[in-house]
Structures are given as C-alpha cells and as structure tokens.
Amino acid sequence: MRTSTDYLKSLSDGRTVIVDGKPVDDVAADPAFAPIARTVGELFDIAADPANGMQVTDEVTGNPVNRMYVAPRNAEDLAAWRDSAQVWANHTNGWVGRSPDHVGAFVAAFSAHPGAFADERGLADNVLAFHRRVMENDLYISYAIIPPQVSRATTAHAWDGDFIQVGVKEEREDGIVVRGAQMLATGGAVADEILVSCIKPLTPEDTDFAISFTVPVAADGLKLYCRRPYATGATSDFDYPLSSRYDETDALLVFDDVFIPWKDVFVYKDVPGLRKQFFDTGAHVLGNFQAQIRFATKLRFLAGIARKVAAVNGVDKFPGVVEKLGELASLVSVVESALHAAQFTAAADEQGFFSPGAQSLYAAMGLQAELHPRVIGILRELVGGGVLQVPSSVAELVNSETAEDMERYVSSPGITSVERVKLFKLAWDAVGSEFAGRHQSYELFYSGAPFVVKGYAFRNYDYNKPLQAVEQFLASYGVDGPAAAVTEEVSA
Numbered sequence: 001m002r003t004s005t006d007y008l009k010s011l012s013d014g015r016t017v018i019v020d021g022k023p024v025d026d027v028a029a030d031p032a033f034a035p036i037a038r039t040v041g042e043l044f045d046i047a048a049d050p051a052n053g054m055q056v057t058d059e060v061t062g063n064p065v066n067r068m069y070v071a072p073r074n075a076e077d078l079a080a081w082r083d084s085a086q087v088w089a090n091h092t093n094g095w096v097g098r099s100p101d102h103v104g105a106f107v108a109a110f111s112a113h114p115g116a117f118a119d120e121r122g123l124a125d126n127v128l129a130f131h132r133r134v135m136e137n138d139l140y141i142s143y144a145i146i147p148p149q150v151s152r153a154t155t156a157h158a159w160d161g162d163f164i165q166v167g168v169k170e171e172r173e174d175g176i177v178v179r180g181a182q183m184l185a186t187g188g189a190v191a192d193e194i195l196v197s198c199i200k201p202l203t204p205e206d207t208d209f210a211i212s213f214t215v216p217v218a219a220d221g222l223k224l225y226c227r228r229p230y231a232t233g234a235t236s237d238f239d240y241p242l243s244s245r246y247d248e249t250d251a252l253l254v255f256d257d258v259f260i261p262w263k264d265v266f267v268y269k270d271v272p273g274l275r276k277q278f279f280d281t282g283a284h285v286l287g288n289f290q291a292q293i294r295f296a297t298k299l300r301f302l303a304g305i306a307r308k309v310a311a312v313n314g315v316d317k318f319p320g321v322v323e324k325l326g327e328l329a330s331l332v333s334v335v336e337s338a339l340h341a342a343q344f345t346a347a348a349d350e351q352g353f354f355s356p357g358a359q360s361l362y363a364a365m366g367l368q369a370e371l372h373p374r375v376i377g378i379l380r381e382l383v384g385g386g387v388l389q390v391p392s393s394v395a396e397l398v399n400s401e402t403a404e405d406m407e408r409y410v411s412s413p414g415i416t417s418v419e420r421v422k423l424f425k426l427a428w429d430a431v432g433s434e435f436a437g438r439h440q441s442y443e444l445f446y447s448g449a450p451f452v453v454k455g456y457a458f459r460n461y462d463y464n465k466p467l468q469a470v471e472q473f474l475a476s477y478g479v480d481g482p483a484a485a486v487t488e489e490v491s492a
C-alpha cells in the first residue's frame, strides 16, 4: 500500500498553488504545505501497516486495501470501518477535517450505488472505475462542492459574467472543457485529485453547471488560490503545536478551460443527478459519519485540555468548575452517543450498502453550530488569561537571561514552567490563534450552513410519532370535558 514516501514524491507534479501572488514551487517542500503533507503521509503509513487494522482484502484483486475506501455491507463491516476511521482521527486528534477518508467515504458509497449515476453515456462505469483507482492507489481526494459566494439570492445562471461557477464551456468527443470557479477545497493543495460538483440546489436554468467530475490537482489550467497559510506563522512546534502540523489550507479553485476526459465525468448537465449522487447513494451519510467520528475525537481532545488546565490552575475542585467540566463531558458524550446510536440503527439499503442511521447522525450534526462554540467557550473561560501569560516564544524558556523569570513567575504547583507554558500555548492554538478561528468556521460550515444542516436533521426525523402523540392527546378532551373513550377508560 502507499506510503508517505510515495505520497510526498507524487506531490511534485507541477500543480499551480498560488500564495502571495505567485505559484509555490513544490508544495511538499514549501513551509506552508510541507507540515500538512507530512501529516497526511503519516496517515498513509499508518494504513499501510497491517498492525493498525485498517486493511481489508479487495475482492477483485486479492490485495490489501484501505478499509476506508470500501463500502460497508453488514454490521461487522461498519464496526470495523468506524474503528479504522478512529485510528486516523486519533493520529490528528480530530484536527484534520479532510483527511483522505472523508471524500474516500463518499466515493466508497458511490461505488455501491452505480445506478444513481446511470445514463446513456455510461457515467456509472466511470464512477466504478474512479472508485477502483482511488482504492487501488490510495488516492487522496479533496472536494469542492459549493459555488463561489457571489450572491445567494440567485444561482449561477443569473450571475453577471459567464461561467463564474464552474460549468461546461465546451463538449467534445473525448471529454468536456470546464471554466469558472468553485468556492473552496480544503486540503486541495496537497491532494491527488479534486472531486468537483455542486451540493447546493440548482435550478433547471443552471444545467451547464450541473456536473460532477474529478480532476488531478496538477491538471493544465487549474489554479488553487489559497487563503493565507497559518503554518508559516507558526514560529515553532512548541509555540503553535496545532497550526504547525494540521493547517490543511483552503483554496479557491479556478478552472481556466480545463479539459476533463469523459472517463472522469460522473454527472453531466443533470440537475436532479447532482442531488442523487449525494443523497441516493448514502454518500452524504457515510461521509458525515466519518466527519462525526473525527469531530468527537477533537471534542475529547478539547475536553482533555480543559481538564488539565483546571487541574494545573488548582480550580478543578471548585463546584463552579466541576459544573463546567461536567457540561463539557455532557457535550462530548452527546456526540459520542449519537455515533453509537447511528451504528446501532444502521441498516442495509436495497443495494446492500450498510448505512449508519441517519436520524442520529443528523441530530448530532444539527446541534454542531451550538455545541462546538459552547465547548470552545467553556475552554476559553477555564484558561482565563493564562493563554496570554506566556512568553512570546520558546526562546524565553531556554535563554538563561529570561528562563529564571519564567521558572519563577510562570509556573504552577507540581509542574515546571516549560510544562505549563507548553500546555497554555496548546490551549491558545485551540481557542485563540488564527488556526483556531479557522477551525471555528470549519465546524460551523463544513457540512453546510447551520440552516442547511438543521434541514437534514428535520428531514431525517420521523415527525409522525410526535404528531400522533399530540393528536391523540388533543382528541382526549374537548369543550365538554374528557372524550368518551377516555372517560370510559377512567371509570373502568
């Protein structure tokens, strides 16, 4: 299976990743991208080691493949799939949102439902071939499925200027030429390919933009405009332990007439087909099951920082602090419990795809907009000003002229000054740094704006039962008192 060496080597492919107005020479060597590339490489090494239990035998080739790229078919598969996702999430403590298993899960679910892509061009076969390529080569796929934020009052066809959202400029015998942009691809700069599509509802007038395809990051004419990287501002691992490893970077994609061969096209000028690929295949559920496994891991990590900070500051026995730590425990447990429930209520669909229970999964996602800021808020409150009562850098801890002051004034009972500063710098990178701010937006938006995500929770909740309960109750009394049936029940 692919190792970090193979992966890092493959990144030197002439991709156009733009920072500070010019293309980056080599992302694997650039200080903005090398740290996250290293982290992704570590994930591949973990999967390649059979001891980590992430491998399964491919039924077609008989070779070991990463389980994250294989659609679960029964309860045992799903349990093992979840365990594998957990192995990767543990390695990053949940701080890498778009690790290769996220879109990998979408592609796995696609492969179990080729019928959702069926059309006269044979697009379903393209999807199956894509899945096989991803699985056999351990590809890292990022995705860009949101149109650029131009105006949400209308959709692409009504925007000024042709092809602002990426669309079909030209149809050729051997493929299509696409032009335009897509909002963001997290991890795109260090991925192998990007799945480009649109999950926001389009109208029949938007047919030219109703496409789904994969494109190598190094494709001619594809440009990635990255937001300011945070890894370069991370002066050391000690000062920014999260920014220095996990800055995935997010990039606007611009397609300057990029040629996409037919084999890489999955949905073509088909507005309903866009929704089908995400929602009739179970892809949205499986991909977000992975996302919630990752999210719960990060919440546990945040709770761990809070628990340790409270102990170091000697406040962990105060009733008010115990209450806060208890609230944190409840919030983390809500997400963990929803994952258990989604697994417990999982069932096979008509294609034999074993899908996690959607009601529990979307319930957790629907609360994320409130839950994550609350967790961060509690942590911010517990750390107090301690995150600012730290030296500007590790230098003050090692310089003999300043180390003595640090040891004397920046310390707590039972731990050294270095240990205390290390902990509080970690806390700052989780709640206060630019990296932390980006993560707050990420958790709020990665699976859609809160009104969209709550819509999933609404649609996947069976309101018949609560409605029935209310109807029955309302029927049990009237202006004349209890209804007859109820009166009889009471007198009997």
Ligand SMILES: Cc1cc2nc3c(=O)[nH]c(=O)nc-3n(C[C@H](O)[C@H](O)[C@H](O)COP(=O)(O)OP(=O)(O)OC[C@H]3O[C@@H](n4cnc5c(N)ncnc54)[C@H](O)[C@@H]3O)c2cc1C
Pocket: 098, 143, 144, 145, 146, 148, 149, 152, 183, 184, 185, 186, 187, 250, 438, 441, 442, 445, 446, 447, 448, 449, 450, 451
């Ligand atoms: C850190 C980060 C990483 C991301 N990574 C990726 C990625 O890898 N791939 C990808 O495809 N996308 C990615 N995204 C984009 C993400 O999917 C979108 O931000 C999300 O879907 C919301 O879309 P939007 O940003 O266009 O918000 P908009 O749709 O413009 O909404 C912004 C706000 O406007 C209001 N609003 C808009 N429309 C309505 C409405 N109809 N009803 C009520 N209120 C409304 C809401 O308050 C909403 O929160 C990322 C976003 C962030 C922040």
